[in-house]
Amino acid sequence: MDATVDGMRTGSALPISEAKGTGAVSDPIFVGLLWASGIFVLVLLGLIIAELFMGGLPALQHFGLEFVWSSAWNPVTENYGALVQIYGTLFSAVIAVVVALPLSFGIAFFLTEIAPPALKRPIGVAVQLLAAVPSIIFGMWGFFVIVPLMAAYVQPPLIDTFGQLPIIGLLFQGPPLGSGMFTAGLILAVMILPFITAMFVETLESVPPMLKESAYGVGGTTYEVYKNVSVPYGRTAMVGAVMLGLGRALGETMAVTFVIGNANRLSASLFAPGATIASTIANEFPEAPIGSLKLTSLLQLGFILFVISFIVLAVSRALVRSRMD
Amino acid sequence: MKLTTALGAIAVAGTMFAGVAQATDFNGAGASFPAPVYQAWGAKYKEKTGNALNYQSIGSGGGQNQIINRTVDFGASDAPVPAEKLEANKLLQFPTVIGAVVATFNLDGIKSGELKLTGPVLADIYMGKITKWDDKAIAELNPGVKLPSQAIVPVYRSDASGTSYIFTTYLSSVSADWKSKVGAATSVQWPAGSGAKGNEGIASNVKNLKGAIGYVEYIYASANNLVVTELKNKAGNFVAPTVDNFVEAAAAADWAGAKNFAASMIDTAGAKAWPIVSPTYVLLPKNPSNVEASREVMKFFSWAYGKDGAEIATGLHYIPLPASVVKQVEDAWKAEIKGPDGKPVL
Numbered sequence: 001m002d003a004t005v006d007g008m009r010t011g012s013a014l015p016i017s018e019a020k021g022t023g024a025v026s027d028p029i030f031v032g033l034l035w036a037s038g039i040f041v042l043v044l045l046g047l048i049i050a051e052l053f054m055g056g057l058p059a060l061q062h063f064g065l066e067f068v069w070s071s072a073w074n075p076v077t078e079n080y081g082a083l084v085q086i087y088g089t090l091f092s093a094v095i096a097v098v099v100a101l102p103l104s105f106g107i108a109f110f111l112t113e114i115a116p117p118a119l120k121r122p123i124g125v126a127v128q129l130l131a132a133v134p135s136i137i138f139g140m141w142g143f144f145v146i147v148p149l150m151a152a153y154v155q156p157p158l159i160d161t162f163g164q165l166p167i168i169g170l171l172f173q174g175p176p177l178g179s180g181m182f183t184a185g186l187i188l189a190v191m192i193l194p195f196i197t198a199m200f201v202e203t204l205e206s207v208p209p210m211l212k213e214s215a216y217g218v219g220g221t222t223y224e225v226y227k228n229v230s231v232p233y234g235r236t237a238m239v240g241a242v243m244l245g246l247g248r249a250l251g252e253t254m255a256v257t258f259v260i261g262n263a264n265r266l267s268a269s270l271f272a273p274g275a276t277i278a279s280t281i282a283n284e285f286p287e288a289p290i291g292s293l294k295l296t297s298l299l300q301l302g303f304i305l306f307v308i309s310f311i312v313l314a315v316s317r318a319l320v321r322s323r324m325d
Numbered sequence: 326m327k328l329t330t331a332l333g334a335i336a337v338a339g340t341m342f343a344g345v346a347q348a349t350d351f352n353g354a355g356a357s358f359p360a361p362v363y364q365a366w367g368a369k370y371k372e373k374t375g376n377a378l379n380y381q382s383i384g385s386g387g388g389q390n391q392i393i394n395r396t397v398d399f400g401a402s403d404a405p406v407p408a409e410k411l412e413a414n415k416l417l418q419f420p421t422v423i424g425a426v427v428a429t430f431n432l433d434g435i436k437s438g439e440l441k442l443t444g445p446v447l448a449d450i451y452m453g454k455i456t457k458w459d460d461k462a463i464a465e466l467n468p469g470v471k472l473p474s475q476a477i478v479p480v481y482r483s484d485a486s487g488t489s490y491i492f493t494t495y496l497s498s499v500s501a502d503w504k505s506k507v508g509a510a511t512s513v514q515w516p517a518g519s520g521a522k523g524n525e526g527i528a529s530n531v532k533n534l535k536g537a538i539g540y541v542e543y544i545y546a547s548a549n550n551l552v553v554t555e556l557k558n559k560a561g562n563f564v565a566p567t568v569d570n571f572v573e574a575a576a577a578a579d580w581a582g583a584k585n586f587a588a589s590m591i592d593t594a595g596a597k598a599w600p601i602v603s604p605t606y607v608l609l610p611k612n613p614s615n616v617e618a619s620r621e622v623m624k625f626f627s628w629a630y631g632k633d634g635a636e637i638a639t640g641l642h643y644i645p646l647p648a649s650v651v652k653q654v655e656d657a658w659k660a661e662i663k664g665p666d667g668k669p670v671l
Contacts, residue, residue, distance in 0.1 A: 075485070076508030143526070148533040175476040177519045178534060262483030262520030273519035279483075283522070286384030287485030287511040290393060 049306065056300030062293060067300060073264035073280070080297035082304055084264050088181065088274040089305065092256065093249035095185025095270070097242060100193045104245075107193075108200030109226055124201075131194035139258035142187040143179075147259055151178030155271050173269040179261035182270040187255050192245035199241035203234035236319045243316030250309055253278035277305040351618040351625070354381040355388015355401030358487045358542060359605045362422055363401070365637045366629045373628075376621055385487050385511060392416065392608045398618040400608040403487020404511060405587035415611045417661050418585045419654040420604035421626060423575045423644040425543040426491050427566040427601070429551040431531050432458060432473065436552060438565055441466045443557040444499030444592070444600065450538060451479045451496065452503060453517030458536060466557075473536075480530045480539035483520030485512035491603040492540045495591050499600075540601075543571070544642040558600045559592050566599050571644050574598035580650050586657075604646070609662060616664045623658050623671050630654075 059080065060067055070081025107127060111120055155176035162172040174180075207230050215225045231238070261273020262283060275283075281298050288295040353363065360382035367378030383391075385402040392400025393414045401421075411418055428447065430440060442450075446462050449455045455462055459472040482489045490511045497504040507513050521530040527539040528551060543566055546553055555563045564570050577593035580586070590602040607626065613619030628634055635645040646654075662670045 072514070074514040075512050076510045076514070144529065147530075151534055175478055175536075177478060179519055179521075179530075257483065257522060258526075262522075263518070264514055283484045283520075284512060287386035289386050290390045 049303075052299055052303040052306060056296055056303045059293060059296040059300040062296075067297070068304070071266050073275075075284075075294055078293045080293065082277070082301055084266055085275055085277040085280050085301055086304065086308075087266060088260065089250055089276040089278070089308070091274070092181055092184045092188060092260065092276055093246050095182060096188030096192055096249040097246050099186060099189035100196055100245060101242060103189070104193060104196040104200050107197045108204055109230070111201055112204040113222065113226070113230075127194045127197050130190070131198070135191065135252060135255045138187050138191055139255035142183065142255060142259040146183060146186065147178035149178075150183050151176050159271065170268045171270045174267070174272050176271065177261060177273060179259050180269075180271045180273050181260065184256050184260040184274075184276075185270075187259055188249045188252055191252060191255065192248050195248060196241050196245040199244065200234075200238060203237045203241070204230050207233045240316040240318075240320030243312055243319065247309055247312040247316065250312065251278055251305065253282050257282050277301050348375045348377070349617050349621045350377045350379060351399070351621045352379045352381075352397040353388075353399045353401060353607070353622070354383050354391045354397045355608075356385045356403045356487050356605055357382040358403050358424060359401060359422055359643070361544065362638050362641050362643050365641060366625070366634055369633065369637060370625055370628060376625075378625060384485065385490075386485065389608065392610065395610060395614060398609075398613070398615060399622045401605065402608060403603070403605050404490045405585065405606055406608065408585055411585055411608075416608045417611050417657060418587070418606050418608055419626075419657060420586050420588075420646055420650065421607050421629070422638050422646065423571065423590065423602060423604045425566060425571045425574075425599055425602045425644075426488055426495070426540055427543050427546050427551075428538060428540050428554045428556070429528065429531050429546055430538040430554060431535055431552065432475070433535065435470060435472075438553070438555055439467075439470060440554045441557070441563050442554050444495065447556070448496045448500035448503040450477055451481070451515070451517065452500075452506070453479075475536040478534055478537040479515075479518030480527050480534075480537050481515050481518055481520050482512075482527060482540075483522050486523075487511060487605065488524070488540065488542055489513070491591070491601060494589075494603070495601045498592050547642050556600055558598050559594050560596045560598070562596060564597055564599055568639070568642065568644065570597045570599040571602050574600070574602040575604075575644055576647060580647075580653070586650070586654065602644075609658075611661050612663065612665075613670060614665075616670055619662060620670050623662065627655060 063070065063080065067081055068086070069083050070079075071083040072079045072081045073084060074080070107123070111124060115123065155178065159172050159174070159176060163169050211229050211233065212225055215229045220228070256276050257279040260275060260279055262275055262279060263273035264275055264280075265272070267274065281301060284294065284298055288298055360380065363378070363380045367380060371377045380401075381397075385404055388397075388400035388402050389406060391397045393416075400416075402418075406416070406418055410416075428442065432440070442463070443466060446455065446466065449462065456477055457474055458477055459474045464472055490509065493503075493507065493509040493513055496507070497509045507516060519530070521527045521539075524541045524545040527541050528545065528549060531537040531539040531551075541551065545551075546566070553566055555565050558564050573595040574590050574593045577595040577598055578588040578590040580588045583589070586604075586606070588604065590604065592600045593602075607622075609619065609622060629638075630646060630651045638645050658671050659669050664670050
């Protein structure tokens with residue numbers, strides 16, 4: 001044993017005291033770069049928030065807090081408010097989630113439990129590919145394919161049947177334009193579907209097989225296992241996934257601008273044209289001169305969207321993480 | 326022998342290099358309405374002179390922003406800029422070409438020219454006051470035309486645009502109600518209907534939706550054979566949107582009384598004048614920092630006003646400026662655009 005130690009000493013290896021500190025210069029540089037990268041993100045985000053807030057401040061000073069709940073958007077009289085846009089943003093995003101949620105559940109559970117291996121891959125890849133389609137493509141598809149279909153076959157019968165009912169009828173008012181909140185929600189649903197599905201699959205796959213097998217073992221049906229074991233196990237993470245999808249739907253711009261009908265009017269109807277924060281900014285930005293109230297109002301809208309997205313993201317993070325603790 | 330070839334090569338290279346160095350490229354940005362003709366002019370002009378125009382069609386507001394910040398050599402705007410703003414930012418405004426806006430619609434069995442409308446009726450449709458195609462107001466104008474009892478869906482530009490500015494200016498001038506409740510601007514608070522992006526958005530929306538009506542630039546309507554209405558003009562005649570009728574409207578405009586060339590061609594008095602006609606403008610700094618480029622911009626438009634340019638413009642269904650106005654514009658260049666040394670640039 002001694003010999004071995006001696007051998008090492010007399011060999012190429014040097015005693016620790018004599019070893020040169022190889023990382024003495026490079027390591028601090030490397031660590032410094034890592035710090036810089038981390039801080040960079042924080043600074044960038046901080047600057048964006050500050051810039052949006054400062055840019056939108058004149059609008060807030062001019063209109064006061066009323067800006068948030070004023071439904072005006074009139075470039076002629078320079079009277080701006082955010083209510084129509086906030087309402088449209090939330091309404092279309094909620095429609096999207098309501099449509100996408102059951103589909104995501106179905107696809108995710110099919111993929112994890114039912115699908116034969118031969119089918120599992122193609123469907124999984126198809127869902128992932130859906131996430132890779134640029135949003136402008138969804139916009140064009142919505143505008144040229146879905147909007148005429150909605151105007152001709154979907155909206156007229158719905159307006160004729162449900163439009164007469166009290167209360168519910170309010171959701172089915174107006175002429176069948178094809179475009180509008182509902183169509184925007186549908187397009188958004190397709191866009192957020194892959195994100196929600198991917199996270200659902202991950203959650204369902206993390207359910208310990210032992211739990212499921214025990215449930216099947218005591219005679220549970222597929223549906224019962226799904227309802228009583230898999231879903232409860234991953235409930236918080238799934239709510240988090242839905243919130244992430246919601247977050248994505250909130251900020252979507254191009255596809256929505258194509259199909260939402262772009263009207264700065266409040267309406268309870270699913271088929272009425274509306275506007276979202278992102279679509280209004282996309283539409284109005286090119287014609288907003290420097291220093292105008294319009295430009296600062298648009299920046300203020302951007303800031304409001306930032307705040308809404310931030311809240312949704314924060315909630316979703318908290319929910320996804322809570323499962324891991 | 327070898328030496329001479331080498332010298333020759335150097336000489337050739339030298340002249341080529343000199344040619345490149347002399348080319349003055351110039352940048353413009355703004356209105357999308359005249360973009361096709363600016364681009365066509367730019368291509369031909371480069372062929373002739375080697376100087377290239379780089380025009381970005383980013384919208385009139387964007388064009389105004391960029392020229393105020395002096396990030397381009399000229400800005401382009403469909404709506405005339407207010408005199409105070411021109412003054413404050415030391416800009417000269419001049420018109421380049423004239424265009425028209427037409428109304429397009431989608432009704433079974435009714436073709437171009439078979440539907441007649443007046444300005445006030447059009448305003449009421451866009452106000453949401455006239456909601457059915459067989460409304461009395463429309464039926465009275467169109468005896469003999471079988472109008473369906475169908476909902477009218479007005480379609481407007483969702484993106485702020487010069488076309489909307491021209492259209493709402495017309496509606497404001499023919500309807501007091503529209504003027505007081507909605508007004509004229511590149512984007513307004515539309516009381517009814519739905520919005521679509523760009524000329525192509527309106528055109529396909531109208532095409533897809535029975536009972537829809539929309540407004541587009543004439544160049545777009547003629548290129549795509551859209552179904553268009555006739556309109557009643559100030560003289561009381563129903564006129565079709567044709568180039569001759571646009572020219573008559575442009576000729577009737579009051580150029581002499583217009584400040585900064587902001588002559589109104591909306592609803593002019595000519596017997597055959599189409600009522601929705603408007604010039605589009607270029608904004609040029611009176612104190613250019615890049616004198617070379619500024620001179621090139623003026624040379625470019627001077628050429629574009631000439632025979633070659635007019636031919637390209639008419640080919641694209643734009644209306645060239647009347648010769649008397651061209652003369653005034655060129656005089657204004659000489660008088661107002663000055664270099665840092667105080668001498669006229671042109």
